[in-house]
Amino acid sequence: MTRDQVAQGAGATGELTAAQQEHEELPATPLTPAQAFDALYTFCAPALVRQTYLLTGRRELARESVERAFQLAWQRWPEVAVDRDPASWVRIMAYEYALSPWHRLRPRHRNPDPPVADPPDRALMAVLLKLPPPQRRTLLLYDGVGLDLPETAAETEASTPATAYRLMNARAAITARLPDLADPSELHERLALLASTQRLRAAQPPAVRTGSERRARFWTRAAIAFTVALIGTTALTLRTAPTHYEPPVPPGAEVQGVPPRVGQGPLSEAEESLRDKLRESMLSGPERLAPVGR
Known part of the structure; x- marks a missing residue:
């Protein structure tokens, strides 16, 4: 092989290496909104369902809270996609929905779920559910999820x-009910173990996106129908409303100069004679008139 061939081979190899480097330096293909949403859902939803179960003690409500949170995230995806922590955004919405006091008015959430089979887990779950919701949420974020104190304060909208x-x-x-959980690390492990023992499955991402779009269409149509009804009511009111001022009817006033009503006085002799004559006549009327011959 001559020197020129070696040089040509080296040049060709150099060009190939540069092309490969340029290909490696090209940015990855950006994800579509649906793909980015599905990736976020796949990454966050399973753990978030277990967290909301520890927050509420209800399996169905935990799944529903996570689905509603991600449905809202899909409706506001341009806002969520640029958020510095989309997982935190969805977690806040899921916790807010799960702790809503209106759920106690729903018939299917009036009866509690079956208790946990393991006695230690059942005792821990009972203590968690007896805590006030703000304390329960703070404990779950700090000792369960592992956030630091400022991040926990930011998510709960409270001061540090x-x-x-x-x-x-x-x-x-x-600690008063379960002294063996006085160590925060032990409490963290028990919370993780309690959440992992429950068979909680989240819905598939396409189903969540479809449900979000269906809900958005429903509320859009409801808003349009309400607006049309309001416009129709306003038009009917304008059509039937009076166009000029009608003064009210004044109250009645007493008329002066009218003689008062008096009772009937005694009959005169002529009136008494007429009365007796009428009483003596036939009740069916006077007799038939007949010509009298002369």
Whole structure:
């Protein structure tokens, strides 16, 4: 092989290497909104269902809360996609929906779910559900999810001292009932174990997106129907409303100069004679008139 061939081979090899490097440096193909949503859902939904179960103690409500949170995220995807922490955004919405006090008015959520089979897990679940919702949420975020205190305060929309106070009260309540969970690391492991023992499955991402779009269409049509009804009612009111001012009828006034009503006085002799004559006549009327011959 001559030197020129070696040089040509080296040049060809160099061009191929540069092409490969250029191909490797090209940015990856951006995901579509549906693909990005599905990736976020696949990554966050299973753990979020278990967290909301610890928050509510109800399996169906936990799945429903996560689905509603992701449906809302899909409706506001341009906002969620640019958020610095989309998982935190969805978690906040799921927790807010799960802790809504209106669920107690729904018939299917009036009866509690069957208790956990394991006695230690059942005791821990009972203590968690007896905590006030703000303390339960703070404990789950800090000792369950593993957020630090400022992040927990930001998600619960409370100050850092208030969040620390809630956390201490929640830990004290759990330690009073379960002394073996006084260590925060042990509490974290028990919470993770309790959540993992439940067979909780989230819906598929396409089903969540379809449900979100269906719900958005329903509320859009409802808003349009309400607007049309309001416009029709306003038009009917304008059509039937009076176009000029009609003064009210004044109250009645007493008329002067009218003689008062008096009772009937005694009959005169002529009136008494006429009365007697009428009484003596036939009740059916006077007799038939007949010509009298002369």
